[in-house]
Amino acid sequence: MPGRNGWMADIYVEVPAKAVDRPYSYLIPDEWREEVQIGSRVQVPFGPRTLIGYVVDVREGELPPRVKAIQEVLDLQPPLTPELVGIGRRMADEYLCTTITALQAMVPSVLKGTYQKKITLATDYDQREVSASLEEMFGSLSQAISEGNGVISWDEACQIQGIHRGILKRLSEQGFIRIHEVVGDKITKQTTTWVWLTSPSDGEMMLRDLPKRAMKQREVFSYLLEKGVEVPLPDLLSATATARTTVKSLVEKGIISWEEREEYRDPYAHRTFEQTTALSFTDEQAAAFEAIMKPIEQGEAETILLHGVTGSGKTEIYLQAIAEVLVKGKEAIVLVPEISLTPQMVDRFKGRFGSQVAVLHSRLSSGERFDEWLKIRRGEVKIVVGARSAIFAPFERLGIIIIDEEHESSYKQEENPRYHAREIAQWRIQEHQTALVLGSATPQVESYYAARTGEYRLVNLHKRVHGRPLPEVEVVDLREELAQGNRSMFSRSLKTELMECINRGEQAVLFLNRRGYSTFVMCRDCGETLACPHCEISLTYHETNRTVRCHYCGYASQLPKCCPQCESEHIRHFGTGTQKVEAELGKAFPGIRVIRMDVDTTSRKGSHERLLHDFGAGRADVLLGTQMIAKGLDFPKVTLVGVIAADSMLHLPDFRAAERTYQLLTQVSGRAGRHEYLGKVIIQTYSTDHYSIQAAAEHWIEDFYRQECQMRKLHLYPPFRRLYTMVISHPDRVRVLQYGQEIARSLNQGTFQYDYQVLGPVPAMIPKIKDRYRLQIMIKYEANPDLNAYVKERVRQATQVQDDADLRIQVQRDGV
DNA sequence: AGCACGCCGACT
DNA sequence: GTCGGCGTGCTC
Numbered sequence: 001m002p003g004r005n006g007w008m009a010d011i012y013v014e015v016p017a018k019a020v021d022r023p024y025s026y027l028i029p030d031e032w033r034e035e036v037q038i039g040s041r042v043q044v045p046f047g048p049r050t051l052i053g054y055v056v057d058v059r060e061g062e063l064p065p066r067v068k069a070i071q072e073v074l075d076l077q078p079p080l081t082p083e084l085v086g087i088g089r090r091m092a093d094e095y096l097c098t099t100i101t102a103l104q105a106m107v108p109s110v111l112k113g114t115y116q117k118k119i120t121l122a123t124d125y126d127q128r129e130v131s132a133s134l135e136e137m138f139g140s141l142s143q144a145i146s147e148g149n150g151v152i153s154w155d156e157a158c159q160i161q162g163i164h165r166g167i168l169k170r171l172s173e174q175g176f177i178r179i180h181e182v183v184g185d186k187i188t189k190q191t192t193t194w195v196w197l198t199s200p201s202d203g204e205m206m207l208r209d210l211p212k213r214a215m216k217q218r219e220v221f222s223y224l225l226e227k228g229v230e231v232p233l234p235d236l237l238s239a240t241a242t243a244r245t246t247v248k249s250l251v252e253k254g255i256i257s258w259e260e261r262e263e264y265r266d267p268y269a270h271r272t273f274e275q276t277t278a279l280s281f282t283d284e285q286a287a288a289f290e291a292i293m294k295p296i297e298q299g300e301a302e303t304i305l306l307h308g309v310t311g312s313g314k315t316e317i318y319l320q321a322i323a324e325v326l327v328k329g330k331e332a333i334v335l336v337p338e339i340s341l342t343p344q345m346v347d348r349f350k351g352r353f354g355s356q357v358a359v360l361h362s363r364l365s366s367g368e369r370f371d372e373w374l375k376i377r378r379g380e381v382k383i384v385v386g387a388r389s390a391i392f393a394p395f396e397r398l399g400i401i402i403i404d405e406e407h408e409s410s411y412k413q414e415e416n417p418r419y420h421a422r423e424i425a426q427w428r429i430q431e432h433q434t435a436l437v438l439g440s441a442t443p444q445v446e447s448y449y450a451a452r453t454g455e456y457r458l459v460n461l462h463k464r465v466h467g468r469p470l471p472e473v474e475v476v477d478l479r480e481e482l483a484q485g486n487r488s489m490f491s492r493s494l495k496t497e498l499m500e501c502i503n504r505g506e507q508a509v510l511f512l513n514r515r516g517y518s519t520f521v522m523c524r525d526c527g528e529t530l531a532c533p534h535c536e537i538s539l540t541y542h543e544t545n546r547t548v549r550c551h552y553c554g555y556a557s558q559l560p561k562c563c564p565q566c567e568s569e570h571i572r573h574f575g576t577g578t579q580k581v582e583a584e585l586g587k588a589f590p591g592i593r594v595i596r597m598d599v600d601t602t603s604r605k606g607s608h609e610r611l612l613h614d615f616g617a618g619r620a621d622v623l624l625g626t627q628m629i630a631k632g633l634d635f636p637k638v639t640l641v642g643v644i645a646a647d648s649m650l651h652l653p654d655f656r657a658a659e660r661t662y663q664l665l666t667q668v669s670g671r672a673g674r675h676e677y678l679g680k681v682i683i684q685t686y687s688t689d690h691y692s693i694q695a696a697a698e699h700w701i702e703d704f705y706r707q708e709c710q711m712r713k714l715h716l717y718p719p720f721r722r723l724y725t726m727v728i729s730h731p732d733r734v735r736v737l738q739y740g741q742e743i744a745r746s747l748n749q750g751t752f753q754y755d756y757q758v759l760g761p762v763p764a765m766i767p768k769i770k771d772r773y774r775l776q777i778m779i780k781y782e783a784n785p786d787l788n789a790y791v792k793e794r795v796r797q798a799t800q801v802q803d804d805a806d807l808r809i810q811v812q813r814d815g816v
Numbered sequence: 817a818g819c820a821c822g823c824c825g826a827c828t
Numbered sequence: 829g830t831c832g833g834c835g836t837g838c839t840c
Contacts, residue, residue: 011840015818017817019838020838020839024840027840044840045840046839046840047819047820047838048818048820048839049817049819051839064840065840067840068840164832
């Protein structure tokens with residue numbers, strides 16, 4: 001029998017599994033014909049279940065044989081735009097994830113479905129018909145249901161003695177209970193009650209009619225009469241020091257009215273922003289501005305790499321470009337690394353553009369996040385400033401995308417979908433034919449190379465805005481210090497400078513890439529190193545509570561009194577962590593005030609901001625910290641920056657090690673002498689000759705990129721090759737190797753025909769995490785469309801060797 | 817990912 | 829015989 005014709009929607013359901021990663025077609029009931037659009041979130045029956053799904057296409061045609069119908073359209077406006085739906089499908093293809101995972105990454109998490117089963121008693125059953133075998137079960141179940149006011153959840157029911165899936169199913173089939181599937185989401189709305197005078201013109205008369213004794217009511221009344229406008233109830237209550245009941249009685253008399261209104265949760269409600277106006281440009285800034293405006297004016301897609309030293313005024317250029325975009329009636333996305341989404345950054349945008357700005361970052365509650373997102377979706381704001389995921393802001397007339405500090409690793413998502421915000425940005429500017437601005441003092445090598453070869457437009461900002469010179473950098477050779485008999489972690493130079501800095505009443509920032517007290521604990525007799533029992537990684541000693549901790553899985557235990565291997569008591573900790581530096585500072589500089597910032601001191605909400613605020617207010621002489629203090633800090637009194645061990649990341653087995661070292665040193669140096677005082681930077685290292693350290697010290701930007709590109713070319717790394725890195729993990733040491741070899745063999749099959757290399761399997765950088773053994777396979781190939789497609793397909797097939805639930809395969813792509 | 821269906825061993 | 833274990837296959 002030929003199928004009927006009708007309107008259908010193609011839908012991806014909320015099941016993140018390969019097996020159902022395809023659109024299913026559903027009938028659109030006539031009454032929803034207009035509501036159901038590409039991007040709509042809908043509720044549909046799926047097998048025996050009811051699920052939420054996203055519409056990716058709406059079409060008229062022949063209906064599938066056993067088509068089901070859409071049950072509900074869940075939002076007034078589709079959460080996704082057709083452009084974003086397209087991006088989601090492309091992400092699934094590029095990043096080898098399911099389409100639904102990609103789509104869900106683009107919307108606030110509160111839109112994700114919640115699924116529950118509830119049980120009620122059937123209304124019309126005959127108690128006598130309950131069979132003997134079920135009688136007892138039904139008895140305790142119906143008691144539990146009545147205790148739960150007529151309803152209990154499936155999970156609660158299953159916890160009752162003797163009740164399980166089969167029993168509930170039988171009771172339901174025989175008509176004694178009803179099982180309800182409850183589909184919902186986590187959307188919550190904040191409401192505020194607003195109060196106003198029902199008829200202000202009769203005010204005087206009504207006031208007269210109030211009982212003489214009702215003082216509070218009179219007070220409330222006068223307050224509203226005086227205000228003459230609608231007032232939020234909380235404001236009224238606090239201004240007149242009244243209880244809610246007083247207001248309620250006035251409402252009941254009909255004298256005043258109130259109403260609950262939905263409103264946005266505004267994380268910045270209690271902040272005022274100082275209005276700022278456009279500053280005038282230097283010549284360099286003006287040229288950069290022109291370069292950015294050109295593609296915007298001409299309506300073409302172009303990426304501009306804005307390579308500017310710290311303090312060269314990039315933000316002001318962003319602000320003025322955005323202002324122009326707004327004039328054209330278009331919208332702007334500004335991405336900022338999570339860590340630098342500080343109040344200062346938000347102030348600058350809110351100060352210039354006020355309520356046209358939405359802010360999205362991970363410190364918002366999910367409700368706040370949703371509200372900020374709603375403002376974007378409804379077109380109530382024109383600018384979004386946010387972290388990585390803000391690249392998915394559902395704007396429809398996008399006029400510019402700005403990625404500040406574009407080299408930051410936080411633009412890359414480390415879980416599925418493993419996207420890079422920079423790549424999504426490229427797709428979006430193609431769609432909207434406009435400008436993407438990548439700003440950085442230390443661009444990623446790939447970006448710099450793309451700019452050099454003309455793929456991006458390169459704009460340099462060499463000068464700091466107020467003409468401040470870059471700080472003087474001294475590289476201290478730690479081998480030399482050791483030879484001179486200085487075994488402390490502070491070189492003579494650093495000691496002297498730090499002493500002088502403090503005596504002048506100025507501040508210093510000390511940087512160390514390791515938290516904890518020491519880096520590892522070793523037995524001096526047998527050489528045994530304490531390792532995490534769940535991860536093959538050495539444990540770090542923490543002095544405060546004499547524990548050893550794993551920084552990967554959080555495992556912690558007391559420092560053992562003797563070596564677990566040979567029972568010797570000579571176990572000692574080696575290496576240097578932030579805690580140890582803090583202790584040593586105290587010894588070397590009695591009375592010194594130190595603020596330590598690392599994961600351990602900033603884990604509580606708001607502690608990050610508080611520590612920075614204290615330092616800014618001069619409550620410490622030294623700010624000592626890890627990675628997190630390298631970025632975007634701007635304190636006028638900081639004149640000395642010290643890097644305790646610049647080598648710490650240089651020797652990691654990662655092709656970006658030199659790049660990261662260079663970037664970090666340059667960023668850290670930028671923290672010194674940003675205002676009226678001159679700055680000094682001291683870099684301590686064992687590798688004084690390494691080009692990444694020299695280039696950072698001498699501010700030889702070009703030199704670094706030239707040398708690094710040579711290295712990358714020589715060793716076949718990005719930007720000259722693309723990489724896929726597969727990490728294969730399994731709880732069984734032997735099985736993981738078998739799978740690894742099998743996968744490598746399958747990947748190798750194409751190498752006779754196509755030009756790509758498969759390296760591995762080798763143990764991954766961390767060979768065991770959380771009781772799973774990890775192997776790595778790397779694939780290198782030259783980027784061209786044919787190879788891209790072929791290798792991607794090979795990798796896709798390789799990941800599908802999944803007959804073992806314990807086997808996990810992660811894939812990430814690099815060099816795009 | 818669930819959930820049903822279906823085919824096998826242990827128990828009333 | 830019946831119950832419930834888990835392997836297989838499907839979901840418009």
